[in-house]
Amino acid sequence: MNIGQVDRHAGRSPLRTLDPRCKILAIAAFVVMVALLRDWHVLAFALIYVVALLSVSGVPARHLAGQFALALPFALLGALSVFLAAGPLPAFAMFLRIGSCVLALLMLSGTTPFFDLLKGLQRLRMPRLFVNLLLFTYRYLFVIAGEMRRMSVARRARGGRRGRSLLDRAAMRTVSFSAGMVLVRAHERGQRMHDALRSRGFDGEIRTITRFRAGAAEALFSVAVVSFAVLLLAAEWGVLPRA
Amino acid sequence: MGGAAASVIDAEGLSYTYDDGTVALRDITLSVRKGERVAVVGPNGAGKSTLLHILAGLRPAGRGTLRLFGEQLSRRNERDLRARLGVLFQDPDDQVFMPRVWDDVAFGPVNLGLDARTVRRRVRRALEAAGLAGYDDRVPHHLSYGERKRVAFAGVLAMEPEVLLLDEPTANLDPRNRRDLLKMVNALNKDGTTVVTATHDMGAIAELADRVYVLDGTIVRQGTVREIFMDPQLLEARNLEIPEITKLFHLLGAFGYDPGELPLSVDQAIEQLERTMEEGGGHVHLHLHRHGHALPGGPDGKPAAGKDHGHEHGA
Ligand SMILES: Nc1ncnc2c1ncn2[C@@H]1O[C@H](COP(=O)(O)OP(=O)(O)OP(=O)(O)O)[C@@H](O)[C@H]1O
Numbered sequence: 001m002n003i004g005q006v007d008r009h010a011g012r013s014p015l016r017t018l019d020p021r022c023k024i025l026a027i028a029a030f031v032v033m034v035a036l037l038r039d040w041h042v043l044a045f046a047l048i049y050v051v052a053l054l055s056v057s058g059v060p061a062r063h064l065a066g067q068f069a070l071a072l073p074f075a076l077l078g079a080l081s082v083f084l085a086a087g088p089l090p091a092f093a094m095f096l097r098i099g100s101c102v103l104a105l106l107m108l109s110g111t112t113p114f115f116d117l118l119k120g121l122q123r124l125r126m127p128r129l130f131v132n133l134l135l136f137t138y139r140y141l142f143v144i145a146g147e148m149r150r151m152s153v154a155r156r157a158r159g160g161r162r163g164r165s166l167l168d169r170a171a172m173r174t175v176s177f178s179a180g181m182v183l184v185r186a187h188e189r190g191q192r193m194h195d196a197l198r199s200r201g202f203d204g205e206i207r208t209i210t211r212f213r214a215g216a217a218e219a220l221f222s223v224a225v226v227s228f229a230v231l232l233l234a235a236e237w238g239v240l241p242r243a
Numbered sequence: 244m245g246g247a248a249a250s251v252i253d254a255e256g257l258s259y260t261y262d263d264g265t266v267a268l269r270d271i272t273l274s275v276r277k278g279e280r281v282a283v284v285g286p287n288g289a290g291k292s293t294l295l296h297i298l299a300g301l302r303p304a305g306r307g308t309l310r311l312f313g314e315q316l317s318r319r320n321e322r323d324l325r326a327r328l329g330v331l332f333q334d335p336d337d338q339v340f341m342p343r344v345w346d347d348v349a350f351g352p353v354n355l356g357l358d359a360r361t362v363r364r365r366v367r368r369a370l371e372a373a374g375l376a377g378y379d380d381r382v383p384h385h386l387s388y389g390e391r392k393r394v395a396f397a398g399v400l401a402m403e404p405e406v407l408l409l410d411e412p413t414a415n416l417d418p419r420n421r422r423d424l425l426k427m428v429n430a431l432n433k434d435g436t437t438v439v440t441a442t443h444d445m446g447a448i449a450e451l452a453d454r455v456y457v458l459d460g461t462i463v464r465q466g467t468v469r470e471i472f473m474d475p476q477l478l479e480a481r482n483l484e485i486p487e488i489t490k491l492f493h494l495l496g497a498f499g500y501d502p503g504e505l506p507l508s509v510d511q512a513i514e515q516l517e518r519t520m521e522e523g524g525g526h527v528h529l530h531l532h533r534h535g536h537a538l539p540g541g542p543d544g545k546p547a548a549g550k551d552h553g554h555e556h557g558a
Pocket residue numbers: 188261262263265266267285286287288289290291292293294333443
């Protein structure tokens with residue numbers, strides 16, 4: 001599973017200690033502005049800049065490549081649809097746009113421990129239902145994935161086999177039964193989890209004692225990220241004289 | 244323990260039926276007093292976990308009454324009452340949910356509204372007690388099952404509850420962690436914590452309980468640990484087994500060794516051998532007899548085999 005690995009290298013990043021609220025806001029602003037860019041020359045600059053930032057972020061390139069590969073199909077699909085509608089250059093621009101946005105977000109998730117990210121979102125007044133949902137999804141994906149893996153192993157240990165195609169009816173039958181089991185188990189687990197949460201005093205809000213503090217480092221980071229995006233926008237809109 | 248100790252849990256005629264119609268518990272009456280060590284034992288599916296959840300005030304029983312600390316559970320007091328009971332769930336994955344060990348252990352204390360310093364102190368103490376010093380930044384879903392169980396336990400300890408309700412606390416622990424856990428729970432008990440343990444690990448209850456309820460849908464028997472261990476028919480019928488060490492000393496009875504009080508744990512066995520050796524001038528005498536004694540605990544009581552007289556000397 002790749003999802004649980006997003007923050008695997010966060011501990012080593014120099015950006016880790018930055019207040020997650022600033023990181024979230026700065027990178028969100030960057031993504032919004034890059035999404036407004038049209039010219040592929042300018043977008044190329046955006047991409048280069050993000051890659052440069054990532055190279056000092058301390059997140060290993062291989063890790064990033066693996067994560068980026070997950071988003072690649074979407075970037076390609078987006079580019080393809082633009083290609084069919086408007087030709088090669090806009091398609092290339094679309095690819096660059098999606099690519100830089102994804103990489104910018106990977107910088108956020110790769111340098112911030114997942115829980116800090118959630119705490120940041122919570123402090124930024126993200127609705128509590130949404131934050132809790134993210135938290136529990138993150139945690140229990142592993143439990144459910146583990147349950148699915150164990151069931152699959154157990155099935156094969158008892159002579160079940162993997163289907164070779166979607167048309168393999170026997171295999172599909174087993175898979176659909178298993179999916180049903182996973183849902184039933186997830187429901188029962190949900191109830192026990194709720195019990196466990198209440199037994200530790202949960203009332204719907206996840207509290208923490210962490211205090212965030214934004215200082216000079218945060219200001220530097222925000223300015224570095226946001227001002228470059230502003231610069232690019234200005235360049236494209238012709239506010240700056242073209243070189 | 245004085246007989247006048249305050250009652251902590253009082254259950255009368257509790258029944259519970261799951262949504263799908265499974266009748267898990269019928270007519271349960273039990274009571275636990277402050278400072279007691281009580282075990283609930285029974286085979287798989289006996290309803291041990293269900294019972295603990297109900298006793299912890301997490302699920303309303305279908306029928307019967309439950310009083311915690313002398314008070315009937317109501318909407319107004321349930322949160323306060325629950326905070327005084329700490330439940331260790333059978334499956335740590337039900338309980339441990341934060342993406343970081345430290346935050347998970349801190350979850351309860353933070354909910355209690357304690358200040359940051361107290362929270363930090365309690366978390367550190369709980370992690371140390373659970374043998375998890377240095378695990379602060381670990382991610383629970385990358386830990387082993389036994390480690391996750393200990394994280395869950397630390398999360399319960401950090402709330403410093405008056406009553407511990409432990410569901411299979413020793414399952415999947417390695418010998419050292421198991422021993423440490425038993426020692427720690429008993430130390431807490433010495434300081435006044437009431438302990439209720441649900442398990443089928445009979446070796447653990449010998450060290451973790453004074454009084455036992457045998458559960459199998461309903462309470463089929465209650466008594467001291469010794470009374471329950473000395474009832475082979477009951478144990479056989481409920482799929483339970485006395486510890487090997489107790490069986491061994493039973494067997495020694497067939498060799499002319501009078502164990503007096505049967506030891507229920509290795510510590511007790513050592514104590515007893517030492518006493519016997521003191522009385523016997525440094526020796527333990529064993530003989531082979533022709534007539535065999537039946538061995539309780541196993542229905543196929545093995546007769547003492549052999550024809551000769553044998554002597555074993557222990558220094
Ligand atoms: N969520 C549920 N829905 C329906 N039936 C359930 C549910 N949970 C448990 N049961 C049933 O209730 C009965 C008691 O279950 P419980 O888990 O309390 O037993 P237990 O004594 O803890 O068993 P074990 O030793 O395996 O932990 C069992 O027959 C079980 O199948």
